[in-house]
Amino acid sequence: MNSLTSYPEPSEPSAAAGDDLVSPSQAALPSDLTAIHHQLLTLLRAPGQEGAWVSLIDGVGRRIRALVERDADMALYLQVQSAQRVQDHYSSQHALFCAVVVDLCLHHLNVGDAERQSAALATLTMNLSMMELQNELIHRERTPTLDQRRVIDGHAQAGAQLLRQVGVQDPVWLEIVELHHTDPPPETGFAALSPTQRLASVVRRVDVFTAKMSSRRFRAGMPATLAARAACLGPDGRPDVVGSAVIKSLGMYPPGSYVKLASGEVAVVTRRGVKANEPVVASLVGRDGRPLAAATPRDTADRSHAVAGIVRPAEVRGPVPPVRVGVSDRL
Structure with a gap:
């Protein structure tokens, strides 16, 4: 297996595209992703209840990135298809979808392995403090109540605090969770942001993009092109650095x-x-x-x-x- 920092780029299909036999490692990927999601769901439901919780969630992040390295297109195919259906465990499925896309975008932006791992873990846990509410809201047509809106508005800070309580010490992971719903000043370009702010900016954009693609009980998910138009294009109709990374990666x-x-x-x-x-x-x-x-x-x-x-x-x-x-x- 190649280094996690060297995903193969999309390649020219052969004349017999679609007819070639698929290797056993590729064939195993759907069941691998199902197993990863089951472990992720279990961990997010009970943060800190296992002594090795931080180590276990770190392992989930590494397994996701290894599978994306093995076959990014298959991982995307499965996540996009899944997002088009209303899911019983939306919050954890959404986190998994985001983690796949975030890692591809950060690879495109030439971000180092350690930062990409921190970003993967932040993406998987960014909605930790409102997981059950998030699962509930996708099945409801009416807007959130005032109390639910308070939970939503405060979930980034609450999530980071919960992660600290269960033993997370990685400052990059924690700061991304805290910042993943905070927009930098409009006049601040991507290059002027701190390294962690850049990572948070990617996570935030992918969060919005994949959420728009995902179906709810009372709202069908957007096709990717419309989701990209809503999440990745600026007022001038052109993508910025992060929007361009999303579009070029997917x-x-x-x-x-x-x-x-x-x-x-x-x-x-x-x-x-x-x-x-x-x-x-x-x-x-x-x-x-x-x-x-x-x-x-x-x-x-x-x-x-x-x-x-x-x-x-x-x-x-x-x-x-x-x-x-x-x-x-x-x-």
Whole structure:
């Protein structure tokens, strides 16, 4: 395994994209992520109740980053597909989704391994003090009560204090949690921020971006392109440093999202492409609106199969198991 600081960038797909056999290590990734989420959920529900809680959550962060290193596209595919469904354990699933994206963004920004680990741990625990409330709110249509709003507004500081109480001593981890909902002054550019403020800025932006992509009981999640427009673009319609890192790390159409092709077919994105607007896809629905007998790889660099638009997840009967589209050979 390569160093955690050297993720492979998206590569040019082969002529037989989607037909190659997937290695056992890739095939195991979905079940690995499920096991990681189960451990994360257990730890977040009972902070500090195990003597080695800090060490255990540190291990979860390292396992997530190792899986992203192994196959970032598969990790993204699974998290994007999961976010498109209303989840019983939204808070922990959201933390896991954020941790995957944060680490990819920090790799793009050339952040060192130690800082990336601290950022991963902060991302996993940023909503520790309001986990149950967060899970409750995604199933409710009405706005939070005054008391709930107080909890939401104070959860960053409360979370950092709770982490201190259970033995966290990493100052970068703690400061990111404290700052992850604090916007720096508008006139302060990214380069002028302290190193920890930069990390918090990435976590904050990814938090917003992934939340907009995630479905609630009374609100469908946004397609990635619309979420990016809302979370990553400035008033001038251009992404800033952090917004650009998010878009370049995930592509315009992240794995797991759905697109309409110039041919009229509907496809699911399976991997990022060399160009942000040319992802690797597999068509699911033909131009006549009927499901294809089998998912069919398409080359979006070919004008006849170029991405022509986005498709909202609610318009596709999903989720689409990775085995069906050649992302993995088994669940």
